[in-house]
Amino acid sequence: MMPGNPALAMFAKFQGQLNPAALHALELEFGFSKQPLILQYLTYLKNLVTLHWGLSYTYYPTPVTTVIAHSLPWTIGLVGAATVIAVIIGTLLGIYIAWRRNGFLDSTLPVTTMFLQAMPYFWTGTMLLFLFAFLYHVFPLGHAYSSTVTPGWNGPFIGSVIGHAILPAITVFLGSVSGWIIGMRNNMINTLGEDYVVFAEAKGVSNWRLMTSYAARNAILPQVTSFALAMGLIVSGSILTEEVFSYPGIGFQLTNGVLSQDLPLIQSAFLIIAVAVLVVNLLVDILYSRLDPRVRTGGGTH
Template sequence: MRYVLNRLIFFVVSVWAAVTINFILPRMMPGDPAQAMFAKFSNNLTPQAMHALELQFGFSNQPLIVQYFTYLKGLVTGNWGLSFTYYPTPTTTVIGQSLPWTLGLVGITTLISVFAGTGLGILIAWRRGKALDTTLPIASLFVQAAPYMWTGLILLYVFGFKFGWFPIAHGYADDTPPSFTLAFFLSALKHGILPAITIFLGSFSGWLIGMRNNMILTLGEDYVVFAEAKGVKPMRLVMMYAARNAILPQITSFAIAIGNVVSGSILTEVVYSYPGIGAQLNAAVLQQDYPLIQGAFLVIALAVLLANLIVDLLYSRLDPRVRTGGAAV
């Protein structure tokens, strides 16, 4: 119970720190975001109209502490400001429309990559030295070494442009508007195959090699050797004795991966013009859309912190030594 309470307190403090940093950083940047936004209108707007727009977008000359509490109130009430790029659409609406695309694409692909890499890592570690063990890690590592953007462009050119098997841009066909229909689902699925393959190829090797190395170390532990000498069945030995302990470091990595799902694979989404939050964040930076940048970074930070909290609690259940500070149980 004490461990859980400590993790919850740490989570709350981390959320407060992330929110505060998200408030401070844009205000430390050189220049005035209001002027950057309205510079192109400066010759056509009166000072009164400029001031009215600044108020609408939330720019204020009040003391910093007053702005901070106004910012906190806006976060709680869902008033995250208006997007410059999609004015007058609220930032929360833009994020809400983009987030499901990233969760669907990156989330599902990450889960597939984790389970496939971890499962194959267990297999090749148990059968180490065989053909699969000597070829698969090297091949997957070679593919992962290629930058996301390069892999995406190659797949896009070969399978999208050259052969025409898959769409080359967007998340769904123009003639199939978003709806809960089979036609839209199939269109979104077809548009997501190439981006999903790109993300899978870029992350699979890490899970495969990480689990393989953990398994090899665990298989050499005394308790595993003793269990094997006692005649424990191979499948039980691998899954219940070795894999159960070797998978613990993978869970920590999984927390980071799940947190990064929200940020999306920015380069992949940009290459495929996929309507996820990663592409929106890239566009917001290019357009100097400060409210959207703040909102996207806040969602990403909260997702990472929440994922780490869940995994910390799960880790304490899988390994009781965590709750006891490393003491034997």
């Protein structure tokens, strides 16, 4: 409903060299028509189901599905791996410091990680780039891999991808690990005060079994729910991190789409993000019922 369209903007770049018929053909290719709005919406829904999501204005004439297909694996590989590592390490550290509460790690680790998490992603990424890429040349400055290697399942390419992903992965890790540590610590402390844990301790259950089988197994359930939300949002990428490191993921493409008013790319990216969140939450609901039998029985006794 906004005035103008990308076809007119592209037409202006040619300074009037395109004839009106070419402009009309370009408008139709972009999906701009004079049909009633309800018909346009029905056409949009049809194209949505059939995966005809239009052409990207930024990468014209590349289809949006191609842009997303090329960007999504980079985001899942980078942000997904960093998030999973942060969840595993944060959960294990949370279990340990709760078991050894009031110790040295319990007094220092949550505060330190909260301080790191409070730093903006773009500041942390910029500092890492300045120190380890620009100043000491330990890691590359940006992008997903070096332009001197040939993409494929070969050693040089895989090594280049890993090298380029280390700094952005550290940025994502530092920005999220604190929440997993503190969340698991608080859950563990609450669980350790439950009657069944005290009773098991009085019966002489070993400390290792008490910590893992009795306390941690029940304390980890809220972590699973949080992990579901985190996994669903992985698809959106870490926009600031990908922007700082020029990493070609969904977040980077979404930023370019907003700056270029690339409406099909923006719509498709948000659709992928929404579907990913719904699917992951469904899978975690199924997993939750396996971890906690009370969910399957409705909390009652049978």
